[in-house]
Amino acid sequence: MEQISTMEKLFTVIDNTATILKEELSCSYLEAVAETGENLFQGTILQEEVSELSKKRLEKEYSQVKLERHSVEEIRKAYQLAALKGMKEATQPNHQMTPDAVAIFMGYLVSKFTEKQKEFTIFDPAVGTGNLLTTVLNQTGTKDVEAYGIDVDDLLLKLAYVSANLQQHSIQFYNQDSLQPLYIDPVDVVVCDLPVGYYPNDIGAAGYNLRAKEGHSYAHHLFIEQSLKYTKAGGYLLFLVPNHLFTSDQAADLNAYLKEHSVIQGMIQLPLSLFKDEKAAKSIFILQKKGIEVNVPKQALLVDLPKFSNKAAMSGIINQIDAWFKKEK
Template identity: 70%
Template structure:
């Protein structure tokens, strides 16, 4: 018997394929279309034939959305998007691995333990998978999410996915490094887009711009995020392990020191990534503020493979102990 995720994936995949053929659109566009149909409980595409409508209705009748948990919906949607992205060559279309999303969610649970409600921004939201993972793992809290992405298709997918999971996320389809019309948030989380920012004029307003040539977009994202978080607010970034090896690293280091306290650096298992050069770490910062105390010691961890349960349990115990010691003395956000 199929699992709920497989059952939902099968219906969404089949209806997406039907719409892809009928509308002559991409598979990713078709996922957004079929997701919209499910959310509105009607077929929204006027241009499809009566026969296609009947085929779609027959497929949709096989599922009841209220019978699925948010995590089941997210995972089925994630599988569809991964299938669609196999045909997409854009590196920033890559999704954050699930194990990493769950581990980041755990860290956020620990950081925001004393808060019953908070606001969170992902300035490179993509299809929304990382942010909805966090919201699902913190369902006992009242969280308002914000997401920004320049790619209109990814924003549409994030919108459909959030609707199906009934999450409160405000989405903005724009260049994340332009002015954001979002009030400062309690937390920023982002799998940083790594590369060069092509808009040299737009980069001029940033302290971390390059003196010559294109600036690093991931450096500018860190600065933009710092501006968007409240004093005492947290920033969790997925960063390339090579972040502090570039010729612009000295400037970045100084900026981070001037504006925040480093709370932790957690190196992810190399085995998660295609190559050692593609490996990433989780970087945790806290924006400075009048009442914010720096940690006695930053949390520095090399994670074992997630499949190594004994080693992972030891690490989790160590992390929990660190939070207990540090957070009992520091001010809440």
């Protein structure tokens, strides 16, 4: 029989306690995951309406966990696994999570682009549950990183906030529409799994260069423009974009805007096997905001990733990417 990993044990406690709280508080499983995460972080049961019997059951479960014995990655994975379970139960289409392997790979890329910086600021304008942002932060090592996350969905933001606390990351979160004026200063790095689709607020879109000439504008185009606005000159932006980004009816406008304001550093196509439907396939799109010392790479980083499980092929790709960084950076 396989030994249960420490991450799985932690997930089991989160899952069991969330299930108890879901019944006691008459809330969704996803809301209960946020509540139980708060309890774990505070080391006490915060919900006053919980019955004495359930309180004893919760205390028994929590007593099995010593957070300081877990790595930040174990905590992140266990908590996100519970959030993922909750999202599958919910039917809201915006409740999607960046696949772990992709988030880890984006973290590797951010660490490469910020290699020479002792400290930097980072921002995710569609932070969701915080999985992408905290995965990236977990790979920055000892660097001093100031992080920001914004999301319009208050439940997802609460999950992100609790997850960040459990992993001991200091992230400033804002619950707002990221396509409206923001409360943050420009940052060194933007990471974002772009929300794909139409932005329903035509009045809010009116101030954007990439607004549609008629009808609703593409939210993912506006997110790119907004992100560039809140990036320092010379800063990097790493987006998860749909593969059809440059074949849409508004692609010419996007192309012209990117040429004016940024330098394309690379496009890394993710393995199609990651996506149920080929039409939903995505790539990592890497931009650098134009600035005085920004040079156009002799050759952009163009890569088709193999399956992440193919270790030999992935190792070859990593060597290829490392060689590109030595040559271009």
